[in-house]
Amino acid sequence: xxxxxxxxxxxxxxxxxxxxxxxxxxxxxxxxxxxxxxxxxxxxxxxxxxxxxxxxxxxxxxxxxxxxxxxxxxxxxxxxxxxxxxxxxxxxxxxxxxxxxxxxxxxxxxxxxxxxxxxxxxxxxxxxxxxxxxxxxxxxxxxxxxxxxxxxxxxxxxxxxxxxxxxxxxxxxxxxxxxxxxxxxxxxxxxxxxxxxxxxxxxxxxxxxxxxxxxxxxxxxxxxxxxxxxxxxxxxxxxxxxxxxxxxxxxxxxxxxxxxxxxxxxxxx
Numbered sequence: 001x002x003x004x005x006x007x008x009x010x011x012x013x014x015x016x017x018x019x020x021x022x023x024x025x026x027x028x029x030x031x032x033x034x035x036x037x038x039x040x041x042x043x044x045x046x047x048x049x050x051x052x053x054x055x056x057x058x059x060x061x062x063x064x065x066x067x068x069x070x071x072x073x074x075x076x077x078x079x080x081x082x083x084x085x086x087x088x089x090x091x092x093x094x095x096x097x098x099x100x101x102x103x104x105x106x107x108x109x110x111x112x113x114x115x116x117x118x119x120x121x122x123x124x125x126x127x128x129x130x131x132x133x134x135x136x137x138x139x140x141x142x143x144x145x146x147x148x149x150x151x152x153x154x155x156x157x158x159x160x161x162x163x164x165x166x167x168x169x170x171x172x173x174x175x176x177x178x179x180x181x182x183x184x185x186x187x188x189x190x191x192x193x194x195x196x197x198x199x200x201x202x203x204x205x206x207x208x209x210x211x212x213x214x215x216x217x218x219x220x221x222x223x224x225x226x227x228x229x230x231x232x233x234x235x236x237x238x239x240x241x242x243x244x245x246x247x248x249x250x251x252x253x254x255x256x257x258x259x260x261x262x263x264x265x266x267x268x269x
Contacts, residue, residue: 024075027071027074027075028071028075031071031074032071034067035064035067035068035071038063038067039060039063039064042059042060042063043056043060046059046060057138061140104141106158107140107141107142107156107157107158108140108141108157109158110156110157110158110160110161110162111138111139111140111141111142111143111157113161114138114143114157114160114161115138119165119167120135120165120167120169120170121135121138122135122136122137122138123135123169124167124168124169124170125167125168125169125233126145126165126166126167126168126169127164127165127166127168128143128145128155128160128163128165128166129143129155129156129159129160129163130155130159130163131145131147131153131155132145132147132148133145133146133147133148133151133153134146136152139154139157141156141157142154142155142156142157143155143157143160148237168233168236169233172232173206173230173231173232173233174230174231174232174233174236175228175229175230176228176229176230176231176236176239176240176243177226177228178226178227178228178240178243178244178247179216179224179225179226179227180195180213180224180225180227180247180251181219181221181222181224181225181259182221182222182223182224182225182251182256182259183221183222183256183257183258183259183260184221184222184223185222185257186222186251186256186257186259188215188223188225190254191213191225191250191251191254191256192213192214192215192225194250194254195211195213195225195227195246195247195250196210196211196213198246198250199211199213199227199229199243199246202229202239202242202243202246203235203238203242204231204232204235204238204239205229205230205231205239205243206230206231206232209230210230211227211228211229211230212226212227212228212229213225213226213227213228214226219261220261221259221260221261222259227243227247229243
């Protein structure tokens, strides 16, 4: 056995493999830099087109994923791997992953429809998928909602699209629904007049439509008034609490008796 020949052959093979690895590393580094540069250029181009943030995010994510797949295929081809075989394996793997991750794919498809149909956008206050809060991010598979108590909640897009969606930010104003209990001995006309006059003076209560106050129902304590001022969505809770405080103070200043349940007993002989 010729040791020198083996050493020369091993050196040549090691050199060739080393050059391959070095070339692959350079290709990977350059490719990643180009992908990052392309993503930055694409982001600036989409920003100039004034596209919705969610749509531009989808486009950038899709292009980035496709470019990374192309880079990996190029690296495999650089090492002599048959890319057509890789493509077949990738397709077969895609089918297997599709079966295993059908729920994720359903969320992805729902996310696409959310972007197309646009039932809400980032910053809207909604009830979607059983969660109420402000939309902070619309992702490929889930939507992030910040609830009023500042809890970040991620809901699958498929659950959102398959359920009812209430968008409180779509219309220019919304109604605040409150109840005011009166005693049987209190004059409901006076109470209605006082509330209508003072509700219109609460900050951020809009004048058109005007606040509504009327008898809604009766119970054992007396008549129940429906108190309904209107305001913009961003002022909802401020108007809600101010109106409740106004009801309490107005009835106290008017001298209305505290409501209590009244029961009449008849002694049967």
